[in-house]
Amino acid sequence: MAKVKYYYDSETLSYRKIKRNKSTTFKYVAVFLTAAALFGFLMVFIASQYIESPKERQMARELQNMELQYELINKRMDDAIAALENVEERDNAIYRLYFEANPIPTEQRRAGFGGINRYKKYEGFDNSKLIAESNKRLDILEKAIVVQSKSLDEIAKLAEDKEKFLEAIPAIQPISNENMTRMASGYGYRTDPFTKVRKFHYGMDFTAPRGTPIYASGDGVITRADSQSTGYGNHIRIDHGYGYISLYGHLYKYNVKVNQRVKRGDLIGFVGSTGRSEAPHLHYEVFKDGERINPINFYYGNLSAEEYDILLRKASLENQSLD
Numbered sequence: 001m002a003k004v005k006y007y008y009d010s011e012t013l014s015y016r017k018i019k020r021n022k023s024t025t026f027k028y029v030a031v032f033l034t035a036a037a038l039f040g041f042l043m044v045f046i047a048s049q050y051i052e053s054p055k056e057r058q059m060a061r062e063l064q065n066m067e068l069q070y071e072l073i074n075k076r077m078d079d080a081i082a083a084l085e086n087v088e089e090r091d092n093a094i095y096r097l098y099f100e101a102n103p104i105p106t107e108q109r110r111a112g113f114g115g116i117n118r119y120k121k122y123e124g125f126d127n128s129k130l131i132a133e134s135n136k137r138l139d140i141l142e143k144a145i146v147v148q149s150k151s152l153d154e155i156a157k158l159a160e161d162k163e164k165f166l167e168a169i170p171a172i173q174p175i176s177n178e179n180m181t182r183m184a185s186g187y188g189y190r191t192d193p194f195t196k197v198r199k200f201h202y203g204m205d206f207t208a209p210r211g212t213p214i215y216a217s218g219d220g221v222i223t224r225a226d227s228q229s230t231g232y233g234n235h236i237r238i239d240h241g242y243g244y245i246s247l248y249g250h251l252y253k254y255n256v257k258v259n260q261r262v263k264r265g266d267l268i269g270f271v272g273s274t275g276r277s278e279a280p281h282l283h284y285e286v287f288k289d290g291e292r293i294n295p296i297n298f299y300y301g302n303l304s305a306e307e308y309d310i311l312l313r314k315a316s317l318e319n320q321s322l323d
């Protein structure tokens, strides 16, 4: 039961009951409820600032876990970068050096991406720096892998070219050792067999019986197989490319035709004594960029160190050439 309240009426000099109407009661209730609600919200708000809810705790743990995972991923990136650095070092110091390609400078290998706005999208969070830095490192790593991959492509191409070059240059003796009677005369000043005058002999003479096989000393194309060059008699010229030409003189017979492509070691003709020749032998010359050079400097293809030594000694004796 609600308390009954009275007031003193000075006109009637008596106590009278206070009558409350319904609208006043309603106002009181509304004001009370509003105040209570506001106070409640305020309390919840204050509490939420200082006390974690179970859901918040869960999220905090997830965030912590994510940061930990980022750190682990960064460590793995360190390992990947270290492994790549090792490959890059070998690339510069061995492979590129071997193929005479310029080393790729570190600035070029480690170049990031230009523009500051690239990592702007990660800004505005507590972990912005961690995420932006991780992305930056991954970008640099990806770019470095691309640079390294391109370098290897370049080296593969250079290796292929070098292999072709090594197969092309005249690098073997054109007559097999078993068939050779002797290395008669080398490159240098020799006595002319006909005039007995000391003059420069621009090739090497290999003495061998008529009909002994002659082999191409490197890959190339036959450019001459005729006797239209003074002194050489029946002769063959092979264009090896890269500025190299080899010449085989005084042949008895040809085994190739002009424009024919030959491989190193292919049988191209037979020893004879045609042209300005004293006895059956092969006169062999090597041209580099139009100059006749000493063929002995190229016999690394099929001779052992001892054989090369013997050949070198015989070739340097100043004797009479067979021309």
Ligand SMILES: [Zn+2]
Binding pocket: 201, 203, 204, 205, 282, 283, 284, 321, 322, 323
């Ligand atoms: Zn000669």
